[in-house]
Amino acid sequence: LPKPSPNSRSTSNRARSKADGVLTRERIVAAAIQEIDERGLAAFSIRNLAGRLGVYPTAVYWHIANRNLILAEVVGQVLGGASPSANLDWRDYLRQLLGRYRSAIKAHPNVAPLVGAHLIGNASIPFAFVERLLAKLSEAGFTGEDLVDAYNTVVAALAGFITQEFAPVPEEGGDAWRAGIQERLLSVDAKACPTLAANLPLLANRAFILRWRSGAEAPLDASFERYAETVVAGLERFAEQVRAPAIRR
């Protein structure tokens, strides 16, 4: 065997698995998830991926067309099993769906920026997921345009919290960087920002924009629960209006 690849890390020269040493689309995606988990999305490259797989970078292109497609498969894989079972009240279904989406990303926080930020490329449409959500919203009473709006609201809500909660810290995010944010936060002008100043201990590192740790290190469990309940309650109100269309606010 020649050297595995010019880009393979010299410290860990794992040979390509010999049992069935074939490169497949599945093995490529699995390795991509590992690579992103361990080294982050910013450092993910075809060349590093090939190094991990013990092949030349260009070998990957025989199995999958480009980098974006790999990332689309990665998010598909990570979120794959997140659709809850169908025999639930629609409210509980939404609660479970939101929670399971979050759990899936919590297990692979570095893929969070991929959720919702891009129209997934040529990856296949997740028909089962879409159908079940639509069916549940139909059970709630939504039809026609209302069904479209309710569906879009739920999908938007699925991404809203977790993409921010698990958003990666900037690469320069050392202790100095964290200390800088904390310092600026503590130096808030209590005259100009009385509400912020009064609640600073509660908000620091626990509120979006005002934190210096990602959800991977400091999860926002309580806020997420409230977020999910808010979405469900809002849709409940929407469903009531839909079912009693005579009463307009």
Next chain:
Amino acid sequence: LPKPSPNSRSTSNRARSKADGVLTRERIVAAAIQEIDERGLAAFSIRNLAGRLGVYPTAVYWHIANRNLILAEVVGQVLGGASPSANLDWRDYLRQLLGRYRSAIKAHPNVAPLVGAHLIGNASIPFAFVERLLAKLSEAGFTGEDLVDAYNTVVAALAGFITQEFAPVPEEGGDAWRAGIQERLLSVDAKACPTLAANLPLLANRAFILRWRSGAEAPLDASFERYAETVVAGLERFAEQVRAPAIRR
């Protein structure tokens, strides 16, 4: 004058503006917004940016530390004036805030992936924005932990819809790509996906996951309105609970 830069586009050799030909942080950020508007986020590079400014790429680094900081300034600039005036009922304040955020991104849709996907780097904390939102939520009756949760819910909601609505189409997104999505969508199995099949004309290109155009081309105005009302209604419900803590669901 020597040639402006090895990377300047030869077709449009705009000289560096001569009136006051100094390179400043502000001019760099402004040029970055133009560059992203015209060519997209994927094509944005320091080298192209320098070409537009008529300087060598490395000149940029004297004014701003790195690429991520430029992007942080870009999103700060784009969302800068989005905070509504303070003399509004908290519900109307939230409606306006959501709408103005969306309008800001609609004017610069290519920056959408930057909203929420990353913890903004060393860019300064938008104290005025945070304070006003917190003050409005205090008016609604939220205090302590509830205030934190309500705040996080609103900030999550701010990003949820628009990052998806304006998510960029994949780079390979030619007519063939669009036709492929439509074909797969139309070939849906009506047995396995009855709800989807029954509502296909309503959902096609108007529902997340099931569309082939970004919100920049095909905005989802009606769904966004419903989304905003859902968030406000959910928070109203939350506020009622907070004000009458004896009554638990």
Next chain:
DNA sequence: ACCTGAACACCGTTCAAGT
């Protein structure tokens, strides 16, 4: 069919040098 290997046209960033 599947992978190697060279090559192309790019990147962000550092650092010494100019003025």
Next chain:
DNA sequence: ACCTGAACACCGTTCAAGT
């Protein structure tokens, strides 16, 4: 103080060549 210019260590992807 502010910019040039060379250089370093990377990228994704194409394409011919091997087996």
